[in-house]
Structures are given as structure tokens and as C-alpha cells.
Amino acid sequence: MHSPLKSAIQRSLAAAILLSLPLAANAQPASEGQDWVDLAVHNFGAPINTMWAEGELSFADDGTMVFCSAREDMAVAPGDPKDLYIANFNPDTGSWDTPVNMGIPINAAPAMDEDPLRMGDDREPWITADGQTIYFKSDRLATTSPRNNNDIFVINKQSDGSWSDPELVGYPISTNEGDEHCPAILQDGETLCFASRRAGGYGGSDIWCASPDGAGGWQDPVNQGPNINTAAEEFHFSQDESGRVYFTSARPGGYGGMDIYSAMQLGVNEWSEASNLGPQVNTAAADMCPALPPGGKTITWFSTRQDNSLGNIDIFWTNKSNINTDN
Structure with missing residues (x-):
């Protein structure tokens, strides 16, 4: 991408983040008039996207980004399908610093000699708003029988700035067959939502949510119901400050492949009927895993679309004013 063009696009996204940070208290708001940058869908660009596949991401309130990548030049081990990366937002440059592989043991190396499903696939990180905790999925404890490909793990930032070793988020969150x-954590700061194929759902992966039990564990997860879940695949729940959630679904009636939908929270475990975000975000490709940068004005996701790709699956963003939220 031509550097002046890239700089303009990055500044547009960065402005939404800068205006939400204490460091930017004196920053001037962007013009109310929308130009092509405001109306377009943008590739996130370097140093986040590469020639390899980049995917699921989330943000802390200070702009810190965690995401996953299949890049081979920084993988923890040969043949590792996906690793977790972290990138700090730099308010001086209005962009993200070079991502850092979070390393072993956060990223597990392939262990297919223990079980053929243990491929070292670590992805779908969710960083809490305060930047102190990251949840993610991993196949490091996968079992062929019973077949269980993934479980959820958690790490916490320690006083010296390093991260703790991953701990399994055990039953009733992670199960032997789910x-x-x-x-993902909802805006209340404590409800943990996730996707699972456990019994009692509507089919495929459903979205379930659980509240803390007050003793360091979790209450039984609750299926989020037919306005969210269908017989198709649903996953990746991201909620904004208004209470609206954005998630991925393969339900009929979309634009092709996976699409991103939204719904408004009406109460605890209660949601309005979901609506498709529309053709600005969703395409005939797979458009998946929405995330919300701080500032409240933009939405990000990853897509297999090839019309603006750096060579593989990339992360994209647009202004939320460009999406359909009819519900």
C-alpha cells in the first residue's frame, strides 16, 4: 500500500482509539463530514497483516491488540498452525508497534505424538478491557476419544509485566466433548461467553454464557437462545458499550460463507432478533470474528475476501456507521 494512503487510513482508525485514551484528552475530534476513508472497508495493513493468514483479534481499552497469525517467520515451532501475538498501540505514531509472538508456553508447539489432534493451534484470544487477562482456545489438551478438539485457557499479566502460564478454564466451561x-467477556466485565458443541444446543457450535459462581469458578453456562443460535454455526460474541453484540453465523440468508450479525441485549441471556450487518462487511467470502476497538466508532473482523488482501486471510475495519443495525 502506498505509504501516504496507508498513513491516512491508519490515522482514521487511530483517531477513534486516541480519542478514547487519557493520553489523547486534548485531541481534536475528526470532521463530521464523511469522505471515502470514512465510507470504505480497509485492510488493517502492516505490521499486523502479512502474506500469511491473520485472524481473531481483540482490544484492551488502551488499544493493546491480541490476535492470531499463521506467519511462519515467527512461529514457535515448525508446522505450528496458529500462534497468539500481541501488539501495543503507540499513540505517538497512531499505529501499532511490531507484533510480538507471545511464545512458549502460551503458544504450544505441536504434540501430535501425544495425540494427533494436538497440532499446536492457539487462537481466538480475548483480552479484557483492563489488559490484565487473556482468554483463548487451544488444542494442547485435545483428545481423539472422546473427540475434543479445543478447550479454553486463561493467562494473567503479572507484576513484572510478564504473563502467567496458561491455565485450563475447567468444567463447566471446558468439557470433554464440547x-x-x-x-469473550461481556461489557459487565464478568460474564464469559464462548462457543460450544455441547449437548442441549440448536446444532453446530452455539454461543453460551456463564456468570462467576463467587468461589473462583463458573455457574452452569446458559445457551443464548434462538435469536442468536441456529442449526448452523454461531461463535465469537463481541459486545459494545450500548449492549449490542456482534457475532459470526453460517445461518441461511447471508451473503455467502460465514457472515457477521448483530443483536441488542434486552436482559440477562435475552437478545433481540439478529440482523445481518450488510454488504459493506459481509461478502461471498467468509467474514468472521468481529472485534471492537476502543472509541466505539469502528468495527474490525477478518475475511477471506481477496479484493484487498495482502496475500491470505487478513484483518479489516470500517466505521460502524457503515453497517446495518436494524434490530
């Missing part, structure tokens, strides 16, 4: 993935 293939849990895509963890």
Missing part, C-alpha cells in the same frame, strides 16, 4: 472456543 470443543469449546471463541471466549
